[in-house]
Amino acid sequence: MSDVVEMARLMQGNEAVVEGALAAGVRFFAGYPITPSTEIAELMAERLPGLGGKFIQMEDEIASMAAVIGASLAGVKALTATSGPGFSLKQENIGYAAMAEIPCVIVNVQRWGPSTGIPTAPAQGDVMQARWGTHGDHPVIVLCPASVREAYMLAIRAVNLSEKYRVPVILLMDEVIGHMRERVILPRAGEVEVIERKKPAVEPKDYYPYRPGDDGVPPMANFGDGYRYHVTGLVHDEKGNPTTDPQVAENLILRLHRKIYDHLDDVITVEGYQLEDAEVVVVAYGAVARSAKRAVKDARAAGIKAGLFRPVTIWPFPEKEVAELARQARAVIVAEMNLGQLKGEVERAVQGRVRVTGVNRLNGELITFDEILSAIKEVTTDAQSG
Amino acid sequence: MPRTIEFRLSGSGGQGLILAGVILADAAIREGKNAVQAQSYGPEARGGASKAEVIISDGEIDYPKVVLPDVVLAMSQDAADKYAGKVKKGGLLIVDNTYVKNVPPTPARVYGFPISRLAREKVGKELVANIVALGMLAGLTGAVSRQTLEQALLSRIPRGTESLNLKALELGFEMAKTFSVKVPA
Amino acid sequence: MLSQVESHLRSDRFPHIWCPGCGNGIVLSALVRAIEELGYDPDKTVVVSGIGCSSRAAGYLDFNTLHTTHGRALAFATGIKLARPELDVFVLMGDGDATAIGGNHFIHAARRNIDLTAIIFNNSIYGMTGGQYSPLTPPGKRATTAPYGNIERSFDIAELAKGAGATYVARATTYHATMLEKLIVAGARNKGFSVIEAITACPVGYGRRNKMGNGLQMLLWQKEQAVTVKQAEKMSPEELQDKIIIGELYRGEAPEYTAMYEEIIARTKGKNQ
The missing domain is CATH 3.40.50.920 (Rossmann fold)
Structure with missing residues (x-):
């Protein structure tokens, strides 16, 4: 048998998301059961502890999004997965992640909506919710796979982009891709580029948690690493402290957009x-x-x-x-x-x-x-x- | 044009048709072919009905759903009623006549076997009727070889059930030998 | 002691936002003294808060501080604690924050018995939005959204926490600040989910509308209403009506969530790679 045939596997889309996320270094998953994304939670529950990672089934979708942000802030790459109704509930804290610039990935395996709709039927009705689901102008990156292999590759890319730009990244799947199984040949371990968040290069006393580098992205210290700082969903200055100063507010929201829109060549693939x-x-x-x-x-x-x-x-x-x-x-x-x-x-x-x-x-x-x-x-x- | 075969495995929930579809697709991949297995929950998927679809091709599979299957397996009367008419002309309709008593009009060639009964009587468990059916499908169509199907089967069943499942598969191939047909590509 | 307290404050953040007579600062200082007494490494100490007046406390503290969304503090804290169990995590919430919008997270954190120390600032009202009734506003009391008197029954936070599975439950008032500090210390030392209810005054949003006087008078009211657990044991239910029972209310034994998860990791490590 040729090498290629040996490496070929039959894999489900939702399974590929899990494998991709793990390859990208995700070691925390918080979620809530919902069709047609549940396989992602199930497989994460099975796989994570063996890798020293953590899985938790939270009491609701809001809490899962919150837990993912908390874990990421503690320095562990984190992901959650859901579908339409759950995606609606996660919006509150997706906005928080955008504002506080906490890297995280949200997988939405789209189903027919609005409301409970048809849980097992595919749809692409969340395109606008993915962009504008949380209130306020906010940056977000949304990736859309068309095959099982791409679900794997984009799960990695989603994690990488979220770490690089400190932004929530949404992997917008649909039921067809999530549930279908097809032939995939995945890259070998080590062939995958994994990006880590930029760490501060200064002493804790000189650290400004929201002072951007040249790329518009502030270096991020993890909680517990000796940099004690404040994180809030309120408009905040470079120290992270809340303020209502109009100039600070405008600068902040413009920078949050610029850090993505100044890098479209990197962010956009077609x-x-x-x-x-x-x-x-x-x-x-x-x-x-x-x-x-x-x-x-x-x-x-x-x-x-x-x-x-x-x-x-x-x-x-x-x-x-x-x-x-x-x-x-x-x-x-x-x-x-x-x-x-x-x-x-x-x-x-x-x-x-x-x-x-x-x-x-x-x-x-x-x-x-x-x-x-x-x-x-x-x-x-x-x-x-x- | 690349050779492509579309399968629809239909019956009731609990008959293991999705697993059978997965094993079939897995076997095809072990042979270097392309394969897609998709659950399809159309509006008819209610009342405990179950359906798995598999596409096997030498070429790229763009559209992942079965359009008009070459091969239909119907393991319940309901399934036969729904899908017997939706097969390619000259295709294959395999019915489990343990449960399918009336075969509706169909453009396909019909092969009836008491699949569930044979599984129960000859293998000892009706639970493996899906694997018996899988052996028949492979035997009748030649879509995948027995060797790769065995490998795929063994990789996807619980430990401790190997000999039972292999026996079921063998029975399926034997049944298929009683006929000699190939599905036109 | 004062200088030690100050060393844990972000002094550049003062003056604080709280109104004259507000009790939140008393809870804040009790927490800081407790952390000092516990000897926690500030770099490994995390304070998570929700939304509301009380939740602004996190911003004044020189630890790893996270001011989250309304009601969700415990869910964020769960993520932090599970991701890095070696961190000591305190969660500051208001009464509406913890028991209305965050009620679900509250009972589930208790059910998991995850090692977090929750301090609920109970001022019986939504203060930041100007005095709307909360699940802790007693029946009959007035609020901007209960102009004819509150007709809803209020929660008993301690009973709620106990019933949901918390393994340490205590209550104090801002009048009993030293007791509050000691209860926070004991709660933090409990390996599990600990709830400390701090009865605090909101003279502007609650006291004024209910003719309870200024901050000082409300403190004195706390003193008068409070009975210790010991005293309460000798009192009849009628006598206990409208009283505030203070002290350590409950201690339970249950496995702690992150410790159990570590066991799963130990069991599965290296598997499924």
Whole structure:
């Protein structure tokens, strides 16, 4: 058997998240059972103690988010996993993590909503909640895997980005990717880049916990390491002390944004397929991107120059990259399992230079490649007749 | 076009169909093929119904759901009623006629075996009917080899149940030998 | 002693935000004296607080301090303690913070018997928002949201903590500051979840509206209402009506959460790698 076959494994999406997180150094998980993310908690409960890590099932989703922040502040990389209703409850403390700049990762395996909806049915209705779910302007990074292997890789990347930028990172999955099993070949141990938070280089007496480095990110001391400082969700100065000074408040919120938006080249990743000469571009993410890829292949076979643009980072939205699409494409189709949450962003990015249509489905089933192919054919006909 | 086979294993909850699907996909991967196993909870997934879907392909599997299966296993009358009509023309419909008494109209070739009864009588436990069925599926379709299926099986069952499960698998392959068909790609 | 207390304060943060006559500073100083007496390493001492007047106390203390979200202090503290059990963790909460919005976290921290020392500043009111009734506002008392008198029954924090599984439960008032300090010391030494209820005065948000006078008068009221556990044993339920029983109320034995988790780690270490 070849080496590649030996390394190939059948793995579930939720399982891949766990393995990725552990490879990235996550050693703390707090969560609450919720379909379709529960496998992540179950596997973490089994795996963590053997690695010297900690698992706790908290009394609710709010508490799990809080415990994760507490653990991270104590210096242990921490992650939680949930689905729509639980994601809503976590928002309060996701805002806290954004404000207090505590690295943490939240996995949301999206299901049909609002409310309890259909617990086992896939959807992508949390795109906007992932960006704007907690109150106030706040930075956040959201990554969206389209395969089991990518769930593994993005779990690592989510942990790395959260450590690097001291920001909550959301791994926005969907039920299809979370529950499906497929063939994966994972990188060997040691082939994975693992990023640790930047530690202070000064003596405790000279430490300003919220004084940023050149990259806009303040070095972070862990509780218990000899740097005694204050952490609060209130607007705070560089010492961490609460203040209502308007200038400090504005500087803080602008810096929180700048530390992400000044590094978009690092934060944003996208994938293109057959885009070089594409006249019709399908924009899709998560499981729907797989339907879209098949539709693009079928369209090409039918002589239509179609391509796929897949944002892997969906927040910050890859505006520049999407604007590029409008330079050559005659039509853009956004396929998503919601009523057009990311389509609005695509429209904003292309600024009316190209027609944007949506393929949307909300019956709890994955959009099929046929539906997307029909849309491709339709816009092609429109473009030819127009 | 790469050779692709789509399977739908259907029956009641507790018949171990998801495990059977996982083992089938696992075996395919051990042979260097691509495979996807997905639970599908359509609107019909109620009343204790259970369904596992597996796609095995030499090529890339983009769309992860079964569209129209080449092979359907129906281990309950309900499952047969729901899925017998949704098989590729000339495909394979394998029914457990321990429970399936009426086979609805189907474009597929039908193979009936008393899978659950045989598991009970010849292996000693109806619990392993899923593994008997798995042996039949592999034997009839040639989608995966017996050797890799055994490896996959052994890696995914509880310790202490190896000989029981291997016996069940063997029974499945034997039953399949009584027919000789290959699924058209 | 005063200089020792001061050494644990972030003096640049003063003056504090509390109103004249507020008892929160008395609880704060009792806590600092207790930590001093316990001999804890400030670098390894963590103070977590929720939201409200009392929770601002964390910011004045020169330890690892975490001012969290409303009601969630115990959940944050659980994460810290489980991640690093060698840290000594105190959790400061108000009565509404701990028993209304944080009520769920409170009973579950007690049920787990996780080694945290919770100090609940009970001033019977939501002070920071201007005097709304809390689960600790006695029936009949007035609040801005109970203008005709409170019709809700109030919790007994001690009974709640005990019933939920806490292994150390005590109560003192700000009049009995030395006792409060000693109870905090004993609570911290308990290897498990400890609850110390500190009855404190909010003359502006509660006392004024309920004709209880200024801060001094409210302190004297605490003195009059308080009976020790020993005294209470000799009193009838009727006599105990409206009294505040102070002292060590309960001690229980139960395995501590982080210690049990360490056992799981010892059992599984090296497995499943």
